[in-house]
Amino acid sequence: MGRVYNFAAGPATLPLPVLEKAKDEFLEYGSTGMSVMEMSHRSKMYLEIYQQTEAVFRSVMDIPEDYAVLFLAGGATGQFAAIPMNLLPEDGIADYVDSGNFAHGAAVEAKKYGNVHIIASSREDNYVHIPVIDASMLDADAAYLHITTNNTIFGTRYLSLPETGNVPLVADASSNILSESYDIRKFGVMYAGAQKNIGPAGMAVVIVRKDLLGHARNSTPKIFDWAKQAEADSMVNTPSTYTIYLAGLCLEWVKAQGGIAALEKVNIEKAALLYDFIDNSKLFKGTADKAYRSRMNVTFVTGDPETDNDFVKAAANAGLLNLKGHRLVGGIRASIYNAMPIEGVKKLVDFMKEYEAKHV
Numbered sequence: 001m002g003r004v005y006n007f008a009a010g011p012a013t014l015p016l017p018v019l020e021k022a023k024d025e026f027l028e029y030g031s032t033g034m035s036v037m038e039m040s041h042r043s044k045m046y047l048e049i050y051q052q053t054e055a056v057f058r059s060v061m062d063i064p065e066d067y068a069v070l071f072l073a074g075g076a077t078g079q080f081a082a083i084p085m086n087l088l089p090e091d092g093i094a095d096y097v098d099s100g101n102f103a104h105g106a107a108v109e110a111k112k113y114g115n116v117h118i119i120a121s122s123r124e125d126n127y128v129h130i131p132v133i134d135a136s137m138l139d140a141d142a143a144y145l146h147i148t149t150n151n152t153i154f155g156t157r158y159l160s161l162p163e164t165g166n167v168p169l170v171a172d173a174s175s176n177i178l179s180e181s182y183d184i185r186k187f188g189v190m191y192a193g194a195q196k197n198i199g200p201a202g203m204a205v206v207i208v209r210k211d212l213l214g215h216a217r218n219s220t221p222k223i224f225d226w227a228k229q230a231e232a233d234s235m236v237n238t239p240s241t242y243t244i245y246l247a248g249l250c251l252e253w254v255k256a257q258g259g260i261a262a263l264e265k266v267n268i269e270k271a272a273l274l275y276d277f278i279d280n281s282k283l284f285k286g287t288a289d290k291a292y293r294s295r296m297n298v299t300f301v302t303g304d305p306e307t308d309n310d311f312v313k314a315a316a317n318a319g320l321l322n323l324k325g326h327r328l329v330g331g332i333r334a335s336i337y338n339a340m341p342i343e344g345v346k347k348l349v350d351f352m353k354e355y356e357a358k359h360v
């Protein structure tokens with residue numbers, strides 16, 4: 001079996017040139033005589049890899065010097081806890097927008113540490129849209145407002161960022177970071193689990209404005225303390241050295257594609273191919289409100305769960321894998337992150353056409 005088109009939501013498909021480069025360098029990195037996995041994280045050769053990864057990340061996302069960049073173990077879920085530990089005073093208030101399952105989970109985790117206000121929610125509508133937010137809903141003295149820029153499970157995305165005035169905007173961008181342009185200066189913190197658009201699983205990148213560092217509670221474990229991690233180049237303990245290296249290769253790939261703006265154009269095209277077909281289909285129907293449709297996670301159904309399952313199986317037999325919707329919502333989901341080539345999306349649309357012709 002050759003390589004398939006993998007539409008998994010995460011861990012997700014990685015760019016083939018990245019995997020090939022990693023394979024070439026697997027046994028011996030450069031002239032070091034060893035694999036990156038075998039290097040001390042304190043060694044000169046590894047520090048070069050680390051610094052290069054951070055530098056490319058800063059360059060593709062245009063991250064200024066007054067923001068720290070951290071590569072931390074524990075994924076995005078680890079940061080659900082780290083955020084209140086670092087930003088929320090014991091008697092403070094944190095505002096959250098509940099726009100999906102992960103957004104909800106972030107708020108639930110934060111509640112363990114203090115007062116959480118859900119200022120807007122689309123939970124009652126099964127998260128098919130992003131709730132409307134206006135500045136008047138915010139607590140003026142909130143420690144931060146937390147949003148989830150792309151909802152991986154339900155397939156929705158924010159069209160614009162909420163105006164938060166002096167309240168720092170904290171964003172979980174796990175499933176759309178690097179896929180569309182953001183001005184990082186509008187955020188206090190942006191973070192993302194790596195396994196969708198950055199690299200392999202198990203790590204989060206955290207971009208944090210430096211004035212927000214240094215307010216962690218005394219009880220914060222040192223590996224979750226952003227200020228300590230920033231001071232130590234994310235090496236308070238042994239970091240995920242190989243994952244960081246692979247993320248570096250992925251970021252170089254992003255740069256070689258022409259950067260985020262160039263990828264964003266292709267991503268818009270890829271999503272349009274799928275949505276246009278779905279909107280004209282007699283069998284498939286999109287599940288997210290049109291206005292808020294994600295460009296990364298395309299969710300749809302046939303209307304019959306058995307047909308959904310049959311479609312997912314038939315697609316897998318045709319080399320189009322992992323199209324099953326999230327276990328919480330069922331249906332079908334095609335995750336089409338940066339590394340999914342447009343050819344994969346075209347193959348999927350062709351397959352959907354064939355399937356429809358046989359089943360309507």
Ligand SMILES: *Cc1c(COP(=O)(O)O)cnc(C)c1O
Pocket residue numbers: 010074075076077078102148150151152172173174175193194195202203
């Ligand atoms: C995948 C995902 C997470 C969870 O990431 P982990 O690395 O598994 O903790 C959180 N938020 C969003 C938006 C995600 O897509």
